Structure formats: structure tokens, C-alpha cells
Amino acid sequence: MAGRRRWTTDEILDAAAELLRTSDADSFSVRKLAAALGTDSSSLYRHFRSKTELLRAVADRVLLAAMDGHRAEGDWRRRLTALALHLREAFGRQPQLAAVWGRYASSGTGSRMVMEEVLQALRASGLPDAEIPVRYHRIAVLIAALIASEAGAVTVAPEEHEQGMELFRVAVLGADPERFPALAHFARDIHPLGADRRAVFEELLAAQLDQIEGVVRSRQGRTA
Known part of the structure; x- marks a missing residue:
């Protein structure tokens, strides 16, 4: 008798993303995913050690898709604004995954690409290195919160x-x-x-970037 099919990591993530289109992270389970694939949970745990790890990988694919369409062009403000809008658009196509990203974050390549772009743009702003991590965190929290909030409204x-x-x-x-x-x-x-919501998204992001610009100008004025 033929054995059960062996699913690839990408196929598992495809199925998980599809399952999350009609449910949320709370009701999602590895057992339900295994049933949808016609296999058992133990076969999926060979690819992912936990539900959280799997959800992070699903969210990371959205980040990868967003970064695929992102070009680091213009000054630091334009780069950060374009990145935020690309992330918003990517999660807008898969709103159920926005909550997954906001709750579980991501540790994959897509996440690192987003972090790298934000940090590079902040360095280009003229901020001293000592202040960049704090500003990075504020921007990341703001973008994730706005995207998750918008997605929550869309999925009602x-x-x-x-x-x-x-x-x-x-x-x-x-x-x-x-x-x-x-x-x-x-x-x-x-x-x-x-x-x-789009105007609110852009206005709140612009306000955060205005704060950064104010800090840079203030420091430049003191050193002039």
C-alpha cells in the first residue's frame, strides 16, 4: 500500500495561509491543518516545531511578497513611507494574516529584509546610531498596529x-x-x-517621521 504523501514546506505554508483566510490564529491549529492536508500532525512537526513557528513562517511570506515589490528609492522619508504602504498593501490582500504578524511577529528572511530597510533609512536620516533602535521600534509598532487594526475591520x-x-x-x-x-x-x-483609514495611516506615519526630522534638525542646529 502506498504511503502518505510527503508535503513540502512551501506546500504546508500554502495550505496554512489558505486555512487562515477563513479563520483566525486562535482557532487555527496544526491538527486542523494536518486534516486539511490529509496527513497527521507529527508529519508537520518535522517541518515546524510548534504552531507559533508555523504562523511566523506564514507571516514572513507576506513580508517577502511586500519586499519583492519594494524599491529603496528617494530620501529616507520616502523610503520608509513606501515600505509602510507596501506592507499595508501586502497584508490588505491577506488581512487575516495581519493579526498573525502583529501577534507572532516573524524571524525569517522577510522580517530581516524589512528590518534592514527601516534601519538603513533611519541611518540615512542623520539620526545618531544611539537613537536608531528606539525610533525603529516605534515605527515597527506603529505600522504593525495600524495594519492589524485595518485588517480587523476588513475581516468583519x-x-x-x-x-x-x-x-x-x-x-x-x-x-x-x-x-x-x-x-x-x-x-x-x-x-x-x-x-x-488610508489617510489616518499616512498621517500617523508622517507624524512619526516628522518627530525624527525634528530631532535631526535640532542636533544639526546645535552643531552648526
């Missing part, structure tokens, strides 16, 4: 989204002006969190 089922919008309208437009005077005053101009 239509009926759940509509229910949320109705609750929002009731909470805002129906606010008691005596108890919530400011909310009642601005009610018709307050938008749900899902509105205009």
Missing part, C-alpha cells in the same frame, strides 16, 4: 459590520446632550473607526 462579516454601524449611530447621534455635550455637538461629524 457584512452583517456584523452593519450591526456595528447601527450601534455606532445610536451611541453617537442619540447621545444625551446634557450628559455628553461635546459628543452631541460633534455627533454628525464623528465617523466610525473604519472611515478614511
Whole structure:
């Protein structure tokens, strides 16, 4: 009798990514993945030592795809902005994996490529080396949080989204002006969190880059 098929690492990651399109990291399991592949969990543990390691590898493939379309062009601000938008676009095509990246991070080649580009761009900004790790961390956390937040909104089922919008309208437009005077005053101009996310993404990133530029200019002024 023929033995069970031996799946390659890439095939396992393909299947995991597909399974994550219809579920989240909490409900995902190596057992479910093995069942989808028609094999047993032990065969998958030959490739990945744990569920976390597997999820990190899946997220890393998204980073690799983003870096494949990224070109380190322009000044440091343009490089960082272009990188952030490439990551946003890549996870926008696979929003379920954004939460995986935000929670489990990645330690593969894609992650190292992203880290290298951010660090190189920060060095090109004129920041002293001693300040670059802190600024790197702030940018990384900001980008991951914004992407995960946006992905969370995208993956909500239509009926759940509509229910949320109705609750929002009731909470805002129906606010008691005596108890919530400011909310009642601005009610018709307050938008749900899902509105205009692209502009918010770019504005918050620009604000972080403005801080870096301010630090560089301040140091340059002291040494002039």
C-alpha cells in the first residue's frame, strides 16, 4: 500500500495561509491543518516545531511578497513611507494574516529584509546610531498596529459590520446632550473607526517621521 504523501514546506505554508483566510490564529491549529492536508500532525512537526513557528513562517511570506515589490528609492522619508504602504498593501490582500504578524511577529528572511530597510533609512536620516533602535521600534509598532487594526475591520462579516454601524449611530447621534455635550455637538461629524483609514495611516506615519526630522534638525542646529 502506498504511503502518505510527503508535503513540502512551501506546500504546508500554502495550505496554512489558505486555512487562515477563513479563520483566525486562535482557532487555527496544526491538527486542523494536518486534516486539511490529509496527513497527521507529527508529519508537520518535522517541518515546524510548534504552531507559533508555523504562523511566523506564514507571516514572513507576506513580508517577502511586500519586499519583492519594494524599491529603496528617494530620501529616507520616502523610503520608509513606501515600505509602510507596501506592507499595508501586502497584508490588505491577506488581512487575516495581519493579526498573525502583529501577534507572532516573524524571524525569517522577510522580517530581516524589512528590518534592514527601516534601519538603513533611519541611518540615512542623520539620526545618531544611539537613537536608531528606539525610533525603529516605534515605527515597527506603529505600522504593525495600524495594519492589524485595518485588517480587523476588513475581516468583519457584512452583517456584523452593519450591526456595528447601527450601534455606532445610536451611541453617537442619540447621545444625551446634557450628559455628553461635546459628543452631541460633534455627533454628525464623528465617523466610525473604519472611515478614511488610508489617510489616518499616512498621517500617523508622517507624524512619526516628522518627530525624527525634528530631532535631526535640532542636533544639526546645535552643531552648526
